[in-house]
Amino acid sequence: MSEHIVSKKTYYTVFLALLAGTALTVVMAFVNLHNWNIVVALLIAGAKASLVIAFFMHVKYSSKLTKMWVAVGFIWLFLLLAITMTDFLTRAWLVYKP
Amino acid sequence: MSSATAIPSEIADVQWNGERLNYLNNGHGLKSWLLTKDHKRIAILYLISVSAFFILGGIFALLIRINLLVPQGEFPADTYDRLFTAHGVIMVFLFLVPAVPAILGNFLIPIMIGAKDLAFPKINLLSWYIYMLAGVILLYAIFAGGIDTGWTFYTPYSTSYSNSNVLLAGLGIFVAGFSSILTGINFIVTIHTMRAPGMTWFRLPLFVWAHYATALVIMLATPVLAITVSLMAIERVTHVGIFDPAMGGDPVLFQHMFWFYSHPAVYIMVLPAMGIVSELIANLSHKNIFGYKFIAMSSLAIGIFGFLVWGHHLFVSTQSVYLGLAFSFLSYVVAIPSAIKVFNWTATLFKGSISYDTPMLYGLGFIGLFLIGGMTGLFLAALGLDVQVHDTYFVIAHFHYVMVGGSLMGFLGGLHLWWGKMTGREYPEYWARAAMIIQFVGFNLTFFPQFILGYLGMPRRYASYPPEFQVLHVLSTAGASILGIGLGITIFYLLWSLKRGKRAAANPWGAPGLEWRTTSPPPTENFYETPVVTWEAYEFAPIETMEVLGYPGDPGRPTQPVHAEHGTED
Known part of the structure; x- marks a missing residue:
């Protein structure tokens, strides 16, 4: 559980993925998908939150x-x-x- | 089942030596109490503060009843609004929610599972300080102007129109919620990780199962209350339209969010009391509880299904009729696990060796009153009938039957069952029985007329009423006075027993639970050595061995504990 040590490489990879997610959110803000705007934004946000919970909060190793x-x-x-x-x-x- | 007599005789001997070190005399002075990390001492801190708030809430209740003695009302209408809000806020957030978990749960869960303390003792103390902070904030809100929204804080009145201390009260409730959450986390972690060797899940006392379900509800529901009062504060301060339709908000959204917490909160209040009733019915029938696993699982079922019924508070709002249908059905479903408990308790009584001591009287009172409270809940869950009785005294009577007839009866029954364990002194049996019967009569006289009043159309929260309702209101006020006297007697003799009561035996009820296998009051570490559980829950010793456990022959009269010759009656 809490003894599990996560390598720096994993943290940096997740960090880059989060940055990519943020960039994607910004890009999508300029694309008008009408009713799907909110769906796409929530999907990206949900994916980012899952990464934080799984890796930064160590739930994956719990x-x-x-x-x-x-x-x-x-x-x-x-x-x-x-x-x-x-x-x-x-x-x-x-x-x-x- | 000889292992049920597991109190070593040498401990039973020192039990009667007044100088034995226990959690109460292990450290003296205010500092030893205010900085304690002992779950038992924190439970006593909670007992004192929760009782004080209960008395205050009771005084507000009596003021409400005095106002309703005459049709035109004794107080101005806006004073009356503040009275019933103060009563509701204090009783719900400062008494009913913390009463059983924070006092009896705190005291008993570690002992019942054979642990030395809760998993996070400092967080436990912190939860008491947070509770006290919430209490101070709410007291200030009540006495420096008051709150006139009712304890439900419905929008848009609370956000756009009320000139009372809504923000402060919201802050107090926000803070009080964190106290509950900390207690809930502590219980869940403790029950998962700190059970004694041999204490499997299905050997846990049902009191612990009920608190596990309660902790689950606390942790999942209370954050929503914090969000709801925060949104209410944001709308009130910044006038962003969230709930007020005049600003583009949706008032029914508030009701959804408020009842997403507050309906499960009803189960936070009653589930622990159900746990107590399971204990005292089994222990005072001296019989293995009927349907252990069903009672344990019905606690979880109530906890889970209790989350899916909140919309039955919204039948006369503009909530979707289709959603109303679903909520009505689900509300009927949640009655099933409650009924499972009632049937199993009744079956436990069947052919039991029943002692009609005070805890049992409270247990029987709980079953009867909760039955009435629960069944009238089904009236209210029916879509059609609810339109007639919504927001009338029928609702008031229903939830007081559940909250007072259920939670308070359970709490008082548990307090009497474990009073000797907590304080080391016995309560006086004769006075306790008399007080219980007075409370039972007073309670029914207070609230039964309110069912009739509500059915006749008397709305709740009105300071005045048509003269034809006066007879029923006078009956109700008379009942409230009797109930107040009954509760006053209980408070008086419990305080009296602290100095004058007989010293309590380790196991006066001949019960098998772990809490009865340590001394009364327990040592700071709860046990002299870590208990190893080799018996099933509620595995009672045969009647004939009860002499060894402290019964002088007649199991109905547990008065003289074993080794009584060492006893002192000072």
Whole structure:
């Protein structure tokens, strides 16, 4: 677990990947994908966050228990966002007549 | 099962020597308490501070009931708003959430799993200081002007219109949340990593299982509360439209986020009390609990499904009807694990050797009152009926049956069950039984009329009401006075017992749990040597060996502990 020593090479590789992600975000900001803008931005941000959690926060080298708790946190965040957004999407179905 | 008698006789002997070193006399003076890292002393710190807030919250409750004695109200309406908000905020955030986990959980979890302390003793002390800081902030908010939004802080009133101390109260709740989170982390890590040799997961007492589920809920829900009150503060200060529709926000979003915490928070309040009830039903029926694994797993099920029902608070908001359907269904589903517990407790009582001592009375009270509270919850989870009774006294009665009839009864039952273990003194049985019965009568008289009031249409949070409701309101106020007297008696005799109570035996109930295999009160290290668990949970000794454990024949009257000839009654 915490005794695992990560090589400098891994850290630098992840750092470069994060920089590349940032550059990609900036580039994509100038491309108009309409409704997909937010999706692409969130995908890049999610990938970067996963790298930080896996390598910088050592979750990749941790016990299955730690991994499970990390996953549980995100599943709960997903529940909060998904169910609340479901309300927002379906709220008008009864009254909205196009 | 001879290993159940594992208190070595030499320890049982020194038990009755008043000079034996224990956690209470190991260090004297204020500093030894305020800088302690001993989970038992921190539990006592919590006991004192949480009780003080409970008394204050109770005083506000009585003021509410005094106001409602007459139809036009005794106080101005805006004073009344501040009274019920103060009552709600203090009782929810400073009493119900920390009561059982921070006092009894803190004290008992390490002992029950055979550990010397919690995993992070300093974080444990820090959580108490954070709690006290939150208490001071909330007290200042309440007494320097008050809060008039209700404990739910619904927007846009709280962000755009209220002129009361909403920001300060939000800060207090934000801070209080961190105290809970620290306690939750501590419990999870302790239960995972510090169990004694032989203490497998399915040998854990159900009290520990309930606290594990509670800690899970605390850690996953409380951060959302912090986010919600932060967003509320941002909108109130900077007028960025988040919740206020006048600024482009969505007020139902606040309700979603608030109840994503606050509905699971109800389970934070009641799950630990359910853990206590499992202990005291088994221990005072002197019988292996019925359906151990079902009770353990139902705690986890309540913890998980409790997260998927928050929308039943939003049925009359503009929440999507389709989502309402799903939430209604899921709310019915969450009743199943609760019912599993109630049925298993009842089955445990069946053919048990039941002692009607005070903890058992509280346990039976819990089952009955929680049953009423839970079943009326199903009324409220029904989409159609909720439109009629939403925001009426029916809701007030329902959650007081769960919170007072459930959590408070469980807390008091646990406090009596382990009072001897915590303080080294016995509470007076006669007074305790009398107080419990007075509380039970007072409680029902307070809240049962409120079901009728709510069904007749009396809305909550109103300072005045039509005269035809007065009879029911007077009954309710009379009940609150009786309940107050009953609780006052309990506070009085518990304080009295600290000096005058008989010295408690190590195992007055003949129970098999690890906490009963150390002395009362325990030494600072909890055990004289690391216990090795070779028995299953709730493996009770046969009745005939109870004499050895401290029963003089009749298991119903555990009065004279073994080695009582060394006992002192001062």
